[in-house]
Amino acid sequence: NAGVTQTPKFQVLKTGQSMTLQCAQDMNHNSMYWYRQDPGMGLRLIYYSASEGTTDKGEVPNGYNVSRLNKREFSLRLESAAPSQTSVYFCASSEAEAGELFFGEGSRLTVL
Amino acid sequence: DAKTTQPNSMESNEEEPVHLPCNHSTISGTDYIHWYRQLPSQGPEYVIHGLTSNVNNRMASLAIAEDRKSSTLILHRATLRDAAVYYCILRDVGIRTSGSRLTFGEGTQLTVNP
Secondary structure (H helix, E strand, O other): OOOEEEEOOEEEEOOOOOEEEEEEEOOOOOEEEEEEEOOOOOEEEEEEEOOOOOOEEOOOOOOEEEEEOOOOEEEEEEOOOOHHHOEEEEEEEEOOOOOOOEEOOOEEEEEO | OOOOEOOOEEEEEOOOOEEEEEEOOOOOOOEEEEEEEEOOOOOOEEEEEEOOOOEEOOOOEEEEOOOOOEEEEEEOOOOHHHOEEEEEEEEEOOOOOOHHHHOOOOOEEEEEEO
16 A cells, blocks of 8 residues: 655755655555644744645645645645755655644755 | 753663653643653654653653643663653644644764663
8 A cells, every 4th residue: 555655855956946746655645734843942833724626724825836736646836945844755645634644754945 | 832851862771661751731631741752863753652640651651740741751661772762742633733833853862781
């Protein structure tokens, strides 16, 4: 079972470049989430999608946009990357908003 | 918004029980208490969750205080593979949740000594 799949796993960007992190889940979950984790810190929610067709801001949404493409896929876009966005990004999904979260393996992004 | 507080670190010996505490004094009636753990260089992994009653599964037990303002994750016999950061979070049921309530704190770093 694939679960939650994130691509790419590693990426290096220059300041000002744009990129999209892709996330797909095969568990037919309704809710999907994007988190970032800085070194030695906990996870902070960037955006989430409670169900297909809806997206909401989390704690740290500035500098990011998201698209819930369909029930399976939830992408995170950095329009103009900044060094402060250097982090590990985790995508997660859950069947319902209060349900168990399933996480991907993470995408490590470095912005120079 | 309800938040949780946990000790930064705890230490245990292998094959001994471990009790990881979490305070959530502002918990609401519709908040579920979730526990996750994160091994080095991996995404968080679900451990257990509960609402009011104590819960057991193959990984751990969750003891919830009668007033629900605190909970304790119990690992019955710690192994070296249990060394991880453990997060306690609250997840609301029903209406769409405020995004800030889905943020993980810094968790408790559990060290297991052989």
